[in-house]
Amino acid sequence: xxxxxxxxxxxxxxxxxxxxxxxxxxxxxxxxxxxxxxxxxxxxxxxxxxxxxxxxxxxxxxxxxxxxxxxxxxxxxxxxxxxxxxxxxxxxxxxxxxxxxxxxxxxxxxxxxxxxxxxxxxxxxxxxxxxxxxxxxxxxxxxxxxxxxxxxxxxxxxxxxxxxxxxxxxxxxxxxxxxxxxxxxxxxxxxxxxxxxxxxxxxxxxxxxxxxxxxxxxxxxxxxxxxxxxxxxxxxxxxxxxxxxxxxxxxxxxxxxxxxxxxxxxxxxxxxxxxxxxxxxxxxxxxxx
Amino acid sequence: xxxxxxxxxxxxxxxxxxxxxxxxxxxxxxxxxxxxxxxxxxxxxxxxxxxxxxxxxxxxxxxxxxxxxxxxxxxxxxxxxxxxxxxxxxxxxxxxxxxxxxxxxxxxxxxxxxxxxxxxxxxxxxxxxxxxxxxxxxxxxxxxxxxxxxxxxxxxxxxxxxxxxxxxxxxxxxxxxxxxxxxxxxxxxxxxxxxxxxxxxxxxxxxxxxxxxxxxxxxxxxxxxxxxxxxxxxxxxxxxxxxxxxxxxxxxxxxxxxxxxxxxxxxxxxxxxxxxxxxxxxxxxxxxx
DNA sequence: GCAAAACCTATGACTAGCGATAGGTTTTTC
DNA sequence: GAAAAACCTATCGCTAGTCATAGGTTTTGC
Numbered sequence: 001x002x003x004x005x006x007x008x009x010x011x012x013x014x015x016x017x018x019x020x021x022x023x024x025x026x027x028x029x030x031x032x033x034x035x036x037x038x039x040x041x042x043x044x045x046x047x048x049x050x051x052x053x054x055x056x057x058x059x060x061x062x063x064x065x066x067x068x069x070x071x072x073x074x075x076x077x078x079x080x081x082x083x084x085x086x087x088x089x090x091x092x093x094x095x096x097x098x099x100x101x102x103x104x105x106x107x108x109x110x111x112x113x114x115x116x117x118x119x120x121x122x123x124x125x126x127x128x129x130x131x132x133x134x135x136x137x138x139x140x141x142x143x144x145x146x147x148x149x150x151x152x153x154x155x156x157x158x159x160x161x162x163x164x165x166x167x168x169x170x171x172x173x174x175x176x177x178x179x180x181x182x183x184x185x186x187x188x189x190x191x192x193x194x195x196x197x198x199x200x201x202x203x204x205x206x207x208x209x210x211x212x213x214x215x216x217x218x219x220x221x222x223x224x225x226x227x228x229x230x231x232x233x234x235x236x237x238x239x240x241x242x243x244x245x246x247x248x249x250x251x252x253x254x255x256x257x258x259x260x261x262x263x264x265x266x267x268x269x270x271x272x273x274x275x276x277x278x279x280x281x282x283x284x285x286x287x288x289x
Numbered sequence: 290x291x292x293x294x295x296x297x298x299x300x301x302x303x304x305x306x307x308x309x310x311x312x313x314x315x316x317x318x319x320x321x322x323x324x325x326x327x328x329x330x331x332x333x334x335x336x337x338x339x340x341x342x343x344x345x346x347x348x349x350x351x352x353x354x355x356x357x358x359x360x361x362x363x364x365x366x367x368x369x370x371x372x373x374x375x376x377x378x379x380x381x382x383x384x385x386x387x388x389x390x391x392x393x394x395x396x397x398x399x400x401x402x403x404x405x406x407x408x409x410x411x412x413x414x415x416x417x418x419x420x421x422x423x424x425x426x427x428x429x430x431x432x433x434x435x436x437x438x439x440x441x442x443x444x445x446x447x448x449x450x451x452x453x454x455x456x457x458x459x460x461x462x463x464x465x466x467x468x469x470x471x472x473x474x475x476x477x478x479x480x481x482x483x484x485x486x487x488x489x490x491x492x493x494x495x496x497x498x499x500x501x502x503x504x505x506x507x508x509x510x511x512x513x514x515x516x517x518x519x520x521x522x523x524x525x526x527x528x529x530x531x532x533x534x535x536x537x538x539x540x541x542x543x544x545x546x547x548x549x550x551x552x553x554x555x556x557x558x559x560x561x562x563x564x565x566x567x568x569x570x571x572x573x574x575x576x577x578x
Numbered sequence: 579g580c581a582a583a584a585c586c587t588a589t590g591a592c593t594a595g596c597g598a599t600a601g602g603t604t605t606t607t608c
Numbered sequence: 609g610a611a612a613a614a615c616c617t618a619t620c621g622c623t624a625g626t627c628a629t630a631g632g633t634t635t636t637g638c
Contacts, residue, residue: 030411061503061559105555108440108480122319122484150439151397156556184469191397195411210585214350223547225623239587241625246585248625255595256624257549258512264553266394267445270350271487501614514595528615534597544623545596 027185029192032069039068039078042189049181050174052145052161054079056186058193060101060156066193080164099130100139104148104158110183112175114143119172121179142169145179147186151194154265159186204252207266213247214268216240221260221269316474318481321358328357328367331478338470339463341434341450343368345475347482349390349445355482369453388419389428393437393447399472401464403432408461410468431458434468436475440483442554448475493541493551502536503557505529510549510558 026041028034039056046052056074058066066074075081103111103118106126112119115135118127136142141162149157161182163171209217219229226244230237244256251266253259263269315330317323328345335341345363347355355363364370392400392407395415401408404424407416425431430451438446450471452460498506508518515533519526533545540555542548552558 028410059559061557106441108483121317122481124484148441150441150556152395152437152439153559154443154553154556155559180473184473192411194397195413212586220546221550223543225544227623235586236588238589242587243585245625254512255514256546257509260546260550261510261553261558264443264550267439267443268350269443269550270348271442271444271483499613516595524614525616527617530597531615537597 025185025188027189027192029189029196032196035074035193035196036068036070036072036078038189038192039066039074042185043079045185046161046182047164049178050145050161050171051164051166052182053081053164054159054161055081056157056159056190058155058157058190058197060104060158099132099135100144100146100158100160102130103127104146104156107148108150110145110147110175110179112143112145112171112179113139114169114171119175142167143171145171145175145182147179147183149187149190151191152265155194157190157194159190204250204262207250209247209250209263209268210243213243213250214263216243217247217259217263218269220244220256221264314474314477316478316481318478318485321485324363324482324485325357325359325361325367327478327481328355328363331474332368334474335450335471336453338467339434339450339460340453340455341471342370342453344370344449344451345446345479346448347444347446347479347486349393349447388421388424389433389435389447389449391419392416393435393445396437397439399434399436399464399468401432401434401460401468402428403458403460408464431456432460434460434464434471436468436472438476438479440480444483446479446483448479493539498536498539498552498557499532502532502539503552505532506536506548506552507558509533509545510553 027038027045029038039054042056043054046054056066056079068074068077099118100113103113107120107124109121111121111127113132113135115132117132118124118130120127139160139162144160144162146158146160149159151157159182215233216229219232224232226237226240229240233240244259247253247263248255248259251259251262253262260269316327316334318327328343331345332343335343345355345368357363357366388407389402392402396409396413398410400410400416402421402424404421406421407413407419409416428449428451433449433451435447435449438448440446448471504522505518508521513521515526515529518529522529533548536552537543537545537548540548540551542551549558
């Protein structure tokens with residue numbers, strides 16, 4: 001089936017046009033001065049594709065609104081949210097609040113959602129327990145297409161596209177037709193925005209962690225004490241501390257919390273829950289002490 | 290300029306064809322049985338576009354090779370790496386090793402690289418200090434296009450496309466023509482692979498952190514002690530502990546390291562270095578104690 | 579092959595910081 | 609006004625961090 005699809009469309013590999021709409025990508029941002037026109041481009045693309053209104057949050061952990069080079073808030077000045085509603089980003093619990101924000105933490109690809117459910121490209125059981133009972137009130141729409149953007153340093157952005165002045169509550173067709181394109185432009189926009197907005201970039205001078213350092217750090221990150229890690233790895237407590245201390249030095253961190261933080265941001269710990277296996281017998285040994 | 294480009298191509302918004310090459314996306318993975326055909330599709334797309342050979346690492350923090358449903362290693366069975374070279378993923382320091390892996394930690398968008406530099410869509414000063422002197426030996430190619438994929442839970446993937454059996458060392462033209470398409474398929478492939486490979490998905494039952502909890506946690510994540518945080522926030526040390534403890538309960542974490550880890554994974558702390566401002570006067574007060 | 583660098587392992591003592599616990603007060607929200 | 613959230617004080621035991629020291633193994637570069 002999948003192979004057959006490739007055979008039928010083999011020649012399309014080199015002839016497929018992309019989303020750029022010309023030589024430049026209108027949603028890409030190179031300098032702060034590009035923010036406004038890029039936001040306008042994103043707004044217009046969303047409107048042209050499905051009469052969608054854009055809501056964009058470059059960092060779900062931050063309550064700062066996205067602004068252009070002059071400090072004007074994009075939500076009201078470009079995306080068309082009424083000024084009286086512009087408070088939604090002061091409270092991350094609204095609009096891009098609990099249900100959508102939650103989903104963006106756990107999902108890598110675009111999805112659409114309404115009060116009946118969150119509809120992803122492929123099933124994601126992690127989203128099953130999200131409470132959508134207050135959907136309309138929280139999201140200010142009956143349905144929404146949402147693009148999560150996971151970025152470096154653990155930053156997560158969320159860009160949503162909701163029907164503007166109409167009552168659509170089933171976006172499955174639009175999602176099927178346009179999610180790729182909306183995702184592409186949302187990513188380009190948010191990547192660029194984040195890049196030009198960044199201050200004080202941080203990079204340690206020598207962050208080549210050794211195998212042992214990472215190993216000890218992983219166990220620390222899942223909550224094990226030095227004694228427990230020592231038992232797990234069959235090494236002394238002092239060795240464990242040595243390695244963790246070494247990792248801290250390399251990451252230019254002052255204590256364990258910061259070390260874990262930075263290692264996570266840089267992807268050293270990955271998806272630990274899938275990698276590390278619990279040690280019930282070690283836990284019994286520790287309990288016996 | 291950007292607005293003009295949109296005007297010229299306004300109608301393209303709804304007529305642009307996408308990368309899917311038909312009704313299905315050949316590189317998308319829904320079940321484990323799709324891994325092999327999807328990998329073959331990715332291989333073929335890369336070959337058709339630019340005679341590239343694929344190297345894919347779904348989690349730069351893991352040394353497990355990517356395998357299909359039968360446990361066959363994709364690098365040798367599908368992507369065409371000689372069996373004698375298939376050890377590269379046993380040592381994350383090779384192939385997708387230091388220079389490329391490093392760049393993938395700090396860059397959100399595709400780039401191409403050779404021994405002379407890392408060429409991104411927009412300048413990224415964080416990549417300037419990456420040592421490329423041993424490029425050919427480490428990467429096994431004169432030049433490479435690389436797609437970083439940042440995913441949920443802090444997982445980072447890297448997919449590279451290097452010229453197969455030829456000496457190209459300047460991929461700027463291919464990058465300009467095909468990076469979007471390669472990125473699209475690499476993302477779809479890796480997202481799907483990660484989804485079907487995941488075990489023990491983890492989600493806390495109540496991870497709605499309060500403003501205060503996040504605030505305290507952020508300072509802890511950048512290495513501040515409880516006393517320092519208390520001074521910064523003008524609250525007592527006990528209150529800081531209280532909030533951090535609350536966050537730990539909500540995230541189902543047993544200690545501070547694990548709390549910071551999980552909060553980072555879920556994007557609660559965001560790009561803290563850009564958000565939080567140092568407090569030189571607080572540091573002086575702590576030093577005076 | 580050799581030297582240097584990197585990595586690994588370990589000890590012991592001490593103290594700072596964290597986690598748990600208990601009880602209470604104040605502020606905010608509905 | 610009541611309940612929930614935020615804040616406060618205090619204590620004590622446990623864990624993490626520091627310091628100084630020592631030695632061995634593996635990898636890398638010439």
